[in-house]
Every structure is written in structure tokens, then in C-alpha cells.
Amino acid sequence: MSLLAVSSVVPLTPRMVRMTFTGDGLADVGTWPDQQLKLLFPKPGGSALVSSSADVSVWYQAYLAIPESERPWMRSFTVRSLVDGVLTVDFVLHGTDGPASAWAASARVGDVIGRFGPSPDYARPLGTADLLVLAGDETALPAIASLLELLPASQRRLAFVEVADPLEEQAIPGVRWVHRSAGEDLVSVVTSAEVAGSVWVWLGGEASAVRALRRHFVSLGVSKKDIEFAGYWRRSLTQDDAPTADDLAEAQERIAALSE
Known part of the structure; x- marks a missing residue:
């Protein structure tokens, strides 16, 4: 430290x-x-x-x-x-x-x-697949932007970022901006997107939205080991609050995915 x-x-x-x-x-x-x-x-x-x-x-x-x-x-x-x-x-x-x-x-x-x-102890490699899907809200935007910068131009990708309104957009090529001011939400937009071929997914943001999106991609046949996910924040709760049952279940799912 x-x-x-x-x-x-x-x-x-x-x-x-x-x-x-x-x-x-x-x-x-x-x-x-x-x-x-x-x-x-x-x-x-x-x-x-x-x-x-x-x-x-x-x-x-x-x-x-x-x-x-x-x-x-x-x-x-x-x-x-x-x-x-x-x-x-x-x-x-x-x-x-x-x-x-x-x-x-x-x-x-x-x-x-x-x-x-x-810490390098927690390093995970960027996934490989025909299509990479990255999705999150503004709290996940720094991670999504840095991940996009690592991808070769030939890599097919879909990137979705939910923000408050158009003023929150940044100059990041290839992002589909989801505006809460227009009544949009990340889960609805991402689940409406067409995906095909082999898929690797990265999800971050509000915990319940991340869980919903992970369930969506699992239902499409994406292997759990090919879905990186993290609930960065919880509605009405902070990191100082005790974990909920959903938080504990998410932690178990992450551990299980790592062991697959």
C-alpha cells in the first residue's frame, strides 16, 4: 500500500x-x-x-x-x-x-x-472469440474504453455504455451510447442486440443490471467462463454496507466461473 x-x-x-x-x-x-x-x-x-x-x-x-x-x-x-x-x-x-x-x-x-x-494476482486475459461484447454504465466506462484500445482493428466488437444524457458521451469510437434521459436502459438495449458466432462478454456497472445481462448471455448459449462480470455498485447501498444474498450469490458464481 x-x-x-x-x-x-x-x-x-x-x-x-x-x-x-x-x-x-x-x-x-x-x-x-x-x-x-x-x-x-x-x-x-x-x-x-x-x-x-x-x-x-x-x-x-x-x-x-x-x-x-x-x-x-x-x-x-x-x-x-x-x-x-x-x-x-x-x-x-x-x-x-x-x-x-x-x-x-x-x-x-x-x-x-x-x-x-x-495486483497481477487478479489479472485476467482479454477474451478471444469471433465477437467481443462489452457493456456497462458510466462507472464501467474507464474499463470499457481501456479494453477497446487493446483490440486489433480486425476484431468484431459491440460496446454499450449507459450514461445520463448525450453530454456524458466521450470520443470513444464504436460505442453505442445508451441515454437514460431518452428513457433507455442498458439491459433493454443490450438484450435487443443480435449476436452470432463465438462470443466473449465483459459486463460491469450496477449489480442487478450486470446479473440480468449475464443471465441473458448464458441463455443465448455463451459459456459462463466466457463472461467476465462485476457489480461495481448497488442501488441504495454502498461498499460499506454488508453484502446482500444476491451479492453473495454473485461472488459464488464468479468463483465457479473461474474454476470451469
Whole structure:
């Protein structure tokens, strides 16, 4: 675990801001598809530093040992890019209800947060198939954009991203934007798309939408091992809340898919 210092802040859309960070150890981290990491945001008067251990069990026990009033808020993010020791992360701004969004809305160059990861222990290769389908909401957009950049021009792909309205679109070729302002939703649009041949699927975003889409592709005959999925957030719940029965079932499905 180490600290990150903000080196730039650039608004991308009305609801998304891009930040770059520098920090010890970043130059030694490799790159792979869909890199995940934990960011830690200090509470007022507290610190973002937890432990220097790279062992996840040791680090997490040290995190839990911090009194709750001082324990930094921890949230999961996807790396937008990591080049020459500079980490880029895109933040969705959704008001001041969440600690990450509240921090990002007022972050300035020089501000410091903590990080744990990304770890190569969780690296998964990009799938191979006739058709790659990527789908998610704005929280999954950084991952989808980075995955699209890895694909050769000859690779058939379908990419769907649900956002609030057209102002939230970014200059990412090949994306089918799904606008909530127009009454669209990700599940309806994706399940209406025609897919054929061998298919590999990547899904991210709100947990119930991810589960619905995964069931859809399984029903089409896509093997569970060819579906990467992650519920990034839960409606009316935060990462601090206890897992629901659906969350636990999703975790079991992910474990089962990895063992197939």
C-alpha cells in the first residue's frame, strides 16, 4: 500500500473528471486488461495510509484494526491508464453522498489519497472469440474504453455504455451510447442486440443490471467462463454496507466461473 498525489485534474464531462497521480511503486506496476485497485480517502483529520504490506490479508487486517471514526473510506476503481509511473483514474461525480465523489468534486493538485493494488494476482486475459461484447454504465466506462484500445482493428466488437444524457458521451469510437434521459436502459438495449458466432462478454456497472445481462448471455448459449462480470455498485447501498444474498450469490458464481 502506498500514497498517491494528484498531479492533474481535467473535467471530461459534466459528471466525470479525470485525474492523474504519481506515487511510490507505480513505475514498477505492469499493465494488463481491466486493472482494478482500491483507493482510500481520508476522513476529516485522518490519514489515508494503512500499512506498507503488499500482502492483502495483512493489509486488510491492518485496515480493519483502525478505529472506524479514523478508518479511511475505501472504494474500488478501474485504472484508465498507467504509463511511465503516472496513474490515470476517471471519477464519476454524483453529488456529495459518496466519499469518493465528494472528494473528486473538490480535489486539487497535491491532494493525497491511498492506494492498494493493482495486483497481477487478479489479472485476467482479454477474451478471444469471433465477437467481443462489452457493456456497462458510466462507472464501467474507464474499463470499457481501456479494453477497446487493446483490440486489433480486425476484431468484431459491440460496446454499450449507459450514461445520463448525450453530454456524458466521450470520443470513444464504436460505442453505442445508451441515454437514460431518452428513457433507455442498458439491459433493454443490450438484450435487443443480435449476436452470432463465438462470443466473449465483459459486463460491469450496477449489480442487478450486470446479473440480468449475464443471465441473458448464458441463455443465448455463451459459456459462463466466457463472461467476465462485476457489480461495481448497488442501488441504495454502498461498499460499506454488508453484502446482500444476491451479492453473495454473485461472488459464488464468479468463483465457479473461474474454476470451469
